[in-house]
Amino acid sequence: MDLFRTPQVVLFTRDINRAVSFYRALGFDEAFRTPPAGTPIHVDLVLDGYRLGLATETSIREDHGLDPIADGQRAAVILWTDDAASGYERLIDLGATPIKTPEPWLDRLLIAWVEDPDGHLVQVVQAFR
Incomplete structure (x- = not known):
């Protein structure tokens, strides 16, 4: 157990x-x-x-x-997607504050960052390789 x-x-x-x-x-x-x-x-x-x-x-x-x-950047909600750019824009359309546009990380992921309306980080992640 x-x-x-x-x-x-x-x-x-x-x-x-x-x-x-x-x-x-x-x-x-x-x-x-x-x-x-x-x-x-x-x-x-x-x-x-x-x-x-x-x-x-x-x-x-x-x-x-x-x-x-x-409020503030104490934790991050991670959302996996097949389209990081569209996910990033959708979050902003819903009132999130843009932090970082999608950019490559580890040569296999595309990652973007926003803050939700309370300032919690939300990361959008797309695998591209």
Whole structure:
């Protein structure tokens, strides 16, 4: 029996509705929300079997007694694609802040970087060899 299972990353946000809308527009489907009605404090989204959680900065502070940081480049959501340039442009169209246009890396990948509306890094990766 394994001790751990089903890993997930949770990003902290100051505007959960905006964050949920952004990631849903990328193709993530909602899998969990609490509370079920009204403005949520936590939402889990799933894309291709990967679960991404979004939690309000206020909830983390008030419910768990922690001191979260809800903006800045602390983590990166990685999105694989067959078209890094189109993925990069789609993210920008959805409100992401451009950081780096697609460029080759390791002679086999094309990588671009943006920040989501909360400042979390999103990397778009395309294998090209």
